[in-house]
Amino acid sequence: MSTSDLQVTRKSPVTTVAAILGLIVLITLVAAPYWAGRADMRLMGEIFLYLALASLWNLMAGYAGLVSVGQQAYVGFGGYMLFALTMFGGLHPIGAIAVAGVLGAVIALPVAFLIFRLRGAYFAIGTWVIAEVFRLSFAQVSALGGGSGSSLPVGIVRSLASSRAGREHLSYWLALASAVIVIAAVYFFMRSRSGLALMAIRDNEMAAGSLGIEIWRTKFIVYIVTSALTAMIGALIFLQKLRISPDAAFSVNDWTAFVIFIVVIGGIGTIEGPIIGTLVFFLLRETLADLGTIYLMVLGVVAIVLMLKAPKGIWGLIRSRFDLELFPLSYRVKPNKPLRKC
Template identity: 45%
Template sequence: MAKLTSYAAPLRGLLVLGAVALAFGPWLFGGVTQIFLTQFFCMLVLALMWNLLAGYADIVTLGQHGFVGVGAYALYGFTALGGVNPFVAVLLAGLVAFLVAIPTMALVFRLRAVYLAVGTWVVAEALMLTAGKLPGLGQGSGASLPVAVARMLGATPSARFASIYWLAFALALAAFLTTYLLLRSRIGLGLTAMRDNEEAAGAMGVDLRRARILCFLLTAPFLGVAGAVITLQKLRVSPMSSFSVNEWTVFVIFNVVIGGIGSLEGPILGTLLFFVLRDHLADLGPWHLIVLGALSIATMLLEPRGLWGLARRALNFDLIPVSRAPSREFAARFQGGPTPQGEREISAHPAE
């Protein structure tokens, strides 16, 4: 095992190198690959955000698609109706999603933890239905972005692909770094400790309720910007597709669960796998989702930490270390000594 650990540094180097290479995507890849990667970045952002909430902040949301859709419609409103430059509108879309998240948070946090998940779904559903009622935004059937808006992204199709690619790449990078830094901060330590033991996390002096609210509000702008970037690529909004529960919530949840919830590697792995298998699985029709559903149930039963959990057991190290430090700190603070090591863990009383 010790030998595998020596691969940690080179593997991390490879990861950084890969990220740097992706920054130069438009010069390296053709149009089809760029579109593919743009979609990957957007899905990755959604996966990172859902994982932050469900895997760390103990907020299992089923309403992610609500904020994605809000971002999409905000982008349409700012660009097509307001004449705002799309690069600016993308950021404004994030702001709108954030503003929508504040009352949403105030409402769903009134529900007990058990009910919160479905509460977020109701809000997303209400947002979708509202979007279909907004004047000038195509109502139920949706609307296409005017060509003039697309032109502002670049004079030629390939320049437009590149613009959207960089937007998506910058968003994914920002989402990753924000999540990474947050999880390594004191708040992240508290959240990780909460996952293991709520009282201990309280004892560490982290206000858990505030930390959870912070996470919820933090994810909204990222989801909104992702919705805006997706819309720039699709050049179209409609309640059904911009607020698609299947695309922006169901697939995202499956990706994170199968990849490995509660780690940063998991969402990346899961989203990568999703795109690699997508074309093969799409031929299966409804069986595509049946297979993913069965896989995610099997994951929860057999290895709740997902594929990355399996890989980590073999590797014995984190590629993106965020979760090791807190458990040590937690043990030290809680007990005033090191964790008992080498003692066999025998459950004398297995739950009946």
């Protein structure tokens, strides 16, 4: 067999079937306001927002090697920018979400220049310290309620839609759109030359640098973009909640610990991992939430067992056994024509 009889491709029958099924699922989810109840839409909206946060954290930690435990800084920042821009800037909430993302990128610039001086565990601790600085700073802003927080005025809420059902539908569609946009952005970024450089940096930073890849610049861009999108997700989260406070906005448990749990059990460094991890997390939460602190203990036990038995997460275990890839990132070599039997 000569090289002309072979072709390098990312596609496979599995990815084609996955794309078709994914499109069917997406159409079904878009139509959810016409077949699902209010409680179901709220739950699904929360799932989509956590999926978006987990995919963004996975892009940083799983691909860029930037293990942050302070992404709640940008969740809370985005939420507070939504309140400030709508209450004092007169912006429509949807416009405020977009501006919150831009401001998230702006505020991430000096933060990145500061914490990129740190490595490993020091980087992780530095991101948490920055998040605490954000929390303490916003707790001093009396115009936004100080330490007790504030609620979004009724007039601003009604500007989304005239009816309660319309507002709930819009919030649901925005949450779904955020998850789809983030996953698509991560997918197409990882298929680009920058994504290939990012994976090279993750696998061997020294070797990637010797090949001319600009390591600092690549990681810097990932951090800024991730922070901007996280701020937009934070604005969406608190648009749904309609109330914000420093402790809720900058909660390390809600916006970082649970997100890390989702990525670790699903499979870090894969696009499929956060999707599976989010589904598992919410299945456990809805099943065990009434158990109080036992619920958190179960989450911890599940995480420990999976890290011991399947270090690459649930999807990593499935992929290693069945050679599956729903989002085609890896290259495969296959013959142009079926091989003849001898």
